[in-house]
Structures are given as C-alpha cells and as structure tokens.
Amino acid sequence: MATMLYSATMSLDGFIAGPGGDMSWLTEYLGPNPDADGLVGDIGALLVGNRTFRGDDPNRGTPKEGAFGGAWSGPQIVLTHDVPAAPVPGVTFVTDLGAAVEAARAAAGDRYVNVLGADVAAQCLDAGLLDEIFVCVAPVMLGDGVRLFSRPGGARVRLERTGVSHVPHATNIRLRVLR
Template sequence: MAKLLYSVTMSLDGFIAGPGGDMSWLTPYLGPNPYVDELIGDIGSLLVGNRTFRGDDPYKDTPAEGEAFGGGWSGPQIVLTHHVPDAAWPGVTFVSDFGEAVRRAEEAAGDKYVNVLGADVARQCVAAGELDEVLTCIAPVLLGDGVRLFEEPGGRTVRLERLHLSGVPLASLLRFRVLPAG
C-alpha cells in the first residue's frame, strides 16, 4: 500500500519558495544527495499542486528543466487543480477533487511512495490525515520571505516521530513519520 511522503527543501528560516513562488534560490543546493537519490527509486507517483506544477523551476535553462527531480525520476503525476485543462499532457493526470487525486496517486504508486509536491497540497494532506511522512532538506540559507513550509493560522498540532537525521555537503536532512492525531 502506498504511503504519502512530502519531500521539500527549505531555507533555515522556513521558506520553501521565495516571494512569488521564486525557486531560483534553490539552484546552488541541487548538488548530489545520496539519501534523496536512493529514495527517488522508492517513489511510484507524484501528487502535485497546480502552482508547483506550473510554477518556477530551479532547473530553468538547463536540460533538466521541467523534469521531476531534475530528470532523476519519471512516472505518473497527478496534479490537483481547480482548472483541469482541456488538452492532455503525457504522463500527467489533472484532477479537481482532493480525495480523488489522493486515490489516483496511491493507485499509480502501488506499494511505493506517493511523493507530495507543493505546500498547499501538503497542508490538505495533513488536514485530511493522509500524510504519512515528511522529508525536509534544510539548505544553509536565510530567505527572509516567501512560501512557508507549513503555514496554517489556527491549525492544529501535528506530532511527528523522527526517522532520520543526516547531512550532506549542501543540506541537512530530517525525515519524520506523521503520528496519528490524539
């Protein structure tokens, strides 16, 4: 059975994108990461928010532009959007209902991970009790402004259990299991 994993790189001050969704800040930190490279093989599908899918790309102007994990992964992508396009995209399924998007992503992943991409989709997964794990790569930079890792004013406390802590030259890695509410 598939598990939902939110993977993200954030600045030390808690931002995953700069102002307006700018991802260019991430480019210097895209170097080798053996832990993430190994994990990519365990990903069966992506559940992606529309803003992330259509947003800025840290691989812009490189051969890896537009490719998941810089071309390190390929497979089915489920994009959660309020506006499903008329034209089909190869390998991409657009879905407007959250529950349906999760179901399709889990089905496509089989017994591998559904990798969640996008702050809003991750918040929805937490709120629905669907998120199983969080992998955060912390880049050694302070952005000062932008899109926060998790921001939900008035939100509830979510308990986590640390599964992994390590470092690579360009980031520190923290992996957590999301514990049941209660």
C-alpha cells in the same frame, strides 16, 4: 498501499520557495544527496499542486528540468481547479483531493506517492492522509515566500524523527506523522 510522503528543500527560516514562488535560490543548494537521490527510485507517483506544477523550475531549460532534477519520471497527478483543455502526456488533472490521492496511490502501487507543493501537503495532512515528511534544510534564510507548512491558528502536528543526515549543502530530516 502507497505511503504518502511530502518532500521539499527548505531554507532555515522555513520557506520552500521565495516570494512569488521563486525557486532560483535553490540551484546553489542542489548537489549530490544520497538520501534524496535514493528516495527517487522509491517513488511510484507524484501528487502535485497546481502552483507547483505550473511554477518555477530552477532547472528549466536544462537537462535537469523536472522533478528531482530530471531524475524522476512517471505518473503525475495534479490537484487543480483549473484543468487545462489540452491533455499533458503523463499527467492526470483531478479537481478533488480524495480522487487525486486515490489516483496517485493506484499509480504508485506499493511505492511512495511523493507530494509536491505546500498547499497540497497541508490538505493531505489536514485529511489525515500524510504519512511521512522528508525535508532538506539548506543553510540560507529567505525571509519571505512559500512556507513548508503554515496553519493559521497554530494547531500542533506531532512528528517523530526517523532519520537525520548531513551533506555539504543541506541537513536531511525524515519524519513520521503521528496520529
């Protein structure tokens, strides 16, 4: 069964996007990252939130547009309440978390389902479905925006660090979700 992995680049103060979902801050911190680049080949499917799917791509209009700087292609499952009328090639729109996870796992086979989007990742975590987290911490503080993870009321999520590495523009942290 596919492993559910949440991956993101975040600012030191915990934001994965700036105000309004702005991703332009990220371009300065993109560059060779052997851990992230190696992960791309292990991904079998993406489970993406609607805001992320329709949101700001820091590489829009360039050859690097798309997931992982355009390095990844394959099935995308988008969790949304607003299914578009016209089909989008390579994208399946699903309105229910359980059905979205099931579709993504089936598409991924024994590879990773990479979760993109803070809200979908939080839903997976709350449902006990998230297995791992890979975060690249960029040396910047944004001050506001979309948090990597936010849980009103502060319920604790236990994690086990499984790896740390450094590249010039980020510190990579791999974690396992403990249940």
